[in-house]
Amino acid sequence: SSKRTDLARCGNGLKSISHTQIGWLNLHKDNQNVPHNSSLYKKPFVESFEETPLWVAVLTYMGYGILTIFGYLRDFLRHWDIEKCHVARERDEQKDFVPLYQDFENFYTRNLYMRIRDNWNRPICSVPGAKVDLVERVTHDYNWTFEHTGKVVKDVINMGSYNYLGFAENTGACADAALEVTKMYGVGVGSTRCEMGNLDIHEEMEQLVARFLGVESAMAFGMGFATNSMNIPALMGKGCLILSDELNHTSLVLGARLSGSTIRVFKHNNMQSLEKLLRDAIVHGQPRTHRPWKKILIVVEGIYSMEGSIVRLPEVIALKKRYKAYLYLDEAHSIGALGPNGRGVVDYFGLDSKDVDIMMGTFTKSFGAAGGYIGGKKELIDYLRRHSHSAMYATSMSPPVAQQIITSMKIIMGEDGTTLGADRLRQLSQNTTFFRRRLHEMGFIIYGNDDSPVVPLMLYMPAKIGAFGREMLKRNIGTVVVGFPATPIIESRARFCVSAAHTREMLDTVSPISNMKHKRQKFTFIFSPPPYSYLQHGLFLL
């Protein structure tokens, strides 16, 4: 099975042996009814998640430990007014109210996040395409406040935006169509879907989405996050069971919680864990009363955005059919980005979209618009039109956004008469393969599936997070770095999002620079230069 290899002998996080493993997995040793799944995959499924080498883990924990001790020290200094406190304070009139925040809740924010805060929320002032213009900002008080200098950092290579097919553009067919629609319809709608907000353009878009996905019917919503959190409660309730992957997105977790069903978590992409949970659930029924479950829903994502892994869809569908469960597939990142025709992870594996009960996705990533959709059988969509929280209470999508979806989807499907869509899909898959191979050759630890355009590069040490982000920016490359709590504490990473708009030259620029900078950081495993106040300069030696 695609377990983490334990043969990583590393120096400085460089792996020294090949990690490829084919995903043939035996579900049972004494396999009775589930078909042996080597036949389920039409092409090799290559995924790898190298295990953190021991000495790296130790050093990372040490780094966090030292930062925590310093955090306590600085809190102490702030409390006794030795250090100036930049943290916002409660009103004097409300000083005797119960405190709004527990001190410890914000410990991480105050002491660890603040040091490297300049790596996030970087404002931009151009189209978020392959190259982007950043607003330059400086901080005079060590990241507590920022000032805009008025200058613009031009042409930063954008490896952070979710622009897989390059539809984030302000010229071209999509932009022209959106312009026309804005002139005609305006920008706002002012009503909910079921009252007065159902425009003809929404109907056209939904029919197109249904055709694109190959399902009977589809419905679109104004926000991707809200699609999950408002529709899962409409479908599941008390007495139902939701089996959710370990690393599912917050919106899926929130939707599952709001539904009131029982939630059980299976290990990430681990089919044995999922099967064991399914069997136990059906055999033992609900806890304590042992009544049978009303429905079982398996919730998975197409591409997991922090790991870069692709769901093992053929096996999940085999399990779902065997145990009569329902499948909810969240294709936020994979729609448009995977598959020979861009139809997502179902297309990638060559499966039938009718096998997935509920196909959900967002338009933000590959289509350059905003919003989410759910596709499936006609009864399902009719039910959602009546019972979805979003249709009843939330405003419908803005008309130019809907038009952008229509135009971009037509381009991908090839219905606009050009080969632009097919070109972009091909470019994306070529870029992905090239970029991943280059980074492998240089010896980085990359997580995820070989075909996924999300490329996480492991950093591990807390100091490297800040240093990597800053150094890359100095060299005009914008990357995304993530640490705790979005990832496990010792697995901080930098994440690259490959786009069809990136050219070979851009990717060539990015890889050697990461390599050079990474090598330079060989010994800076804890001691990256964080900002300090003047008083502490004397106290700390780092």
Place this chain on the structure above:
Amino acid sequence: WCSQHDWVEDMSAPAYHLILEGILILWIIRLLFSKTYKLHETYKLTEKEKEELIEEWQPEALVPPVSKDYPTLNYDVVTGPPSHKITINGKDCINFASFNFLGLLDNERVKQKALASLKKYGVGTCGPRGFYGTFDVHLELESRLSKFMKTEEAILYSYGFATIASAIPAYSKRGDIIFVDEAACFAIQKGLQASRSLIKYFKHNDMEDLERLLKEQELEDLKNPRKARVTRKFIVVEGLYINTADICPLPELVKLKYKYKVRIFLEESMSFGVLGDHGRGVTEHFGVNIDDIDLISANMENALASIGGFCCGRSFVIDHQRLSGQGYCFSASLPPMLAAAAIEALNIMEEDPDVFRVLREKCKHVYNALQGTPGLKLAGVPVAPALHLELERSSGSRESDMKQLRSVVDYCMERHVALTLARCLEKEERFLPPPR
């Protein structure tokens, strides 16, 4: 002979004792070596039984069947722009159904600014706020909103519903107490559910009921002061209620706030851009100091004719949402053209404060005109731009009431006036409002 006898007697007691002890020792050995088992594992199923159970289990259908003539199944299709004159299902009507309070949905200036922004930024933002999704338009809109509302900071969300539904769980966690009005809108209810706090409902706009609940809570706190010191308490109210179209008594709420030390969260979706001399909402309407309200949340979909929502207040309160507001951190940011449209709408509001007076007069006019309609009663205050017409005498069943109201709506549409039935999810609402 006596000593022998004694000896035999001595021996007999120990012999009896010995046998007993021997039996006890044997029993202990047996207990030590027997397998222990928990009660519920006494029935270990065989593989065959498990397979049978799996074969037999049948789930319910994913969705229950929906009857074909359900009223909200078939939406009315609007062709063309949703402004004052609207084309529904092919008929031209005057639009009394959209929340277009200031008439900015088809304002030319707003459209021009949105077009300019589209030409510069494209449509989508391709990322959340943390990862290159923050545009300078967003920062500008946030600073303009905070200046307009005279607060320190504002935070922008990309969806109106998600604004209050993410704001409440960011502050109130399990163990905290929230006092909510019964007529709170659905978004607030979802926010409350997500926060897992203890919810206490008080009767709509009834300050005595609220005070009673607060007094009860105070007595409870005296019993357990340690717990009370860490339990946060909030009051969540709306400025102008969407369900009943009346205004909350804000000055009394502020008095209660300082008396019982609870924080106020104010939801101003309907009253932002409507109440007050400059459109600043219910705080301006009553002349309450805006710093007394901890958090004001509003959506931009009503008066500002854009999409999205915002929260404003002091930096101490708002800054927390930048890392813990789920709809902010984990969702893509607002498309820049919508933010630009909102900025221009805000400009229009600031330039011409007379528009609010005009709106109020028109609302009063409509209110007076609808007052005497036979068979229908009007719910709402004269300044509310969204009024509800309810049946005076209910027939007893919700379905037939809805059908009757639907026929009223259809009759109006025949005469080119567009109204709508207020829709709600019957099973999900906590306190179901009457049909209207």
